[in-house]
Amino acid sequence: MSADRQRIEAFCARFGLRVPILLAPMAGASAPGLSIAIASAGGLGACGVLLMQPDEITGWANQVRGASNGAFQLNIWIPDPPPARDAGHEAQVRAFLGAWGPPVPPEAGDATTPDFAAQCEAMLAAAPPIVSSVMGLYPPDFVSRLKQRGIAWFANVSTVAEARAAEAAGADVVVAQGAEAGGHRGCFDAALAEQQLVGLFALLPAVVDAVKLPVVATGGIADERGVAAALMLGASAAQIGTGFLRSPEAKLHPAWAEAIGRTAPEDTVVSRAFSGRAGRSIATDYVRAALAPEAPRPAPYPVQRGLTAAMRAAAQKAGDVERMQVWAGQSARLARADPAAERLQQIWRGAQALLGW
Ligand SMILES: Cc1cc2nc3c(=O)[nH]c(=O)nc-3n(C[C@H](O)[C@H](O)[C@H](O)COP(=O)(O)O)c2cc1C
Secondary structure, three states: OOHHHHHHHHHHHHHOOOOOEEEOOOOOOOOHHHHHHHHHOOOEEEEEOOOOOHHHHHHHHHHHHHOOOOOEEEEEEOOOOOOOOOHHHHHHHHHHHHOOOOOOOHHHHHOOOOOHHHHHHHHHHHOOOEEEEEOOOOOHHHHHHHHHOOOEEEEEEOOHHHHHHHHHOOOOEEEEEOOOOOEEOOOOOHHHOOOOOOOHHHHHHHHHHHOOOOEEEEOOOOOHHHHHHHHHOOOOEEEEOHHHOOOHHHOOOHHHHHHHHOOOHHHEEEEOOOOOOOEEEEOOHHHHHHHOOOOOOOOOOOHHHHHHHHHHHHHHHHOOOOOOOOEOOOOHHHOOOOOHHHHHHHHHHHHHHHHOO
16 A cells, blocks of 8 residues: 555544545534534534634534534634724724725724633533644643543644644644635734745645644645645645535525635635635625725724624625625635535545545
């Protein structure tokens, strides 16, 4: 058996998978049914718990475990320091956003996220086989508690330096996120997100060479060609986000799902327009306007998320994709509207054929 195949089969055996394909954790787009379908078909399910209260995390884990083999990861953002507030600047952003949605009151910028420590406790109590991090690393005491419970830590990284830091901090697996990826960029240093846009074809072999840990590849992988290429570049598994968002189990807003299906690689863009953290979305009218030189720069995370909430809600209600928060990776157009288990099998069978297995 080839060294590549041995590496991939060892990864699958270690994490109880029949298929080396992981659903990407996607906060706000982690419908339990999607993970149930993927895990039941031999892959790994996932939940991005960023916006979930502890009882919601517990409920999600119970539901997915109750209807599948329990192969899933829970994922959270490592929080940034509290944002610096600037009332004058926020007033400019509110005025700008008022042209795209309802008027934005000053207190909209006070938005907060759920309590990180309480979310971490809920993840530990849910005892998934895997917990993952993004935007930074877990503190040593939490890493010890994961290890005591036999929970593996998958650390999302977007540079070689981040991969080395994750290995040194005790991660079990690194997930190399190429700049093609949909959603927020996983950079540890938020300020560097736009400068360190490393594509997966360059990032993956560099990370594989830099660390001894198994490496999962993610970002722009959405069909059998991407999976086969990632495995040949040294990955032990491939992780797919946008590529599963059109499956019915994802329960995405129909306007978002439809837009993914017609988005070319050059029609996505990285901006801070929705949350204040850099993320890749479809280059809609709102995003293009927010990126224009005359637009006020977005407020920091999570202030901008609060300021855009009313516009996002109104757009969602109206099904107006030009103002909705439509995250998408550069391979969006490869996503199919097939049931997730069927799509997973198609992709894996196709990848095996390309690999000559
Ligand atoms: C809607 C959406 C939400 C996301 N939320 C998270 C998240 O909460 N945590 C995380 O680590 N990555 C998140 N990501 C990034 C994915 O985990 C993954 O890196 C990305 O989807 C891979 O690129 P692809 O979309 O081209 O497959 C999100 C991506 C999308 C599309």
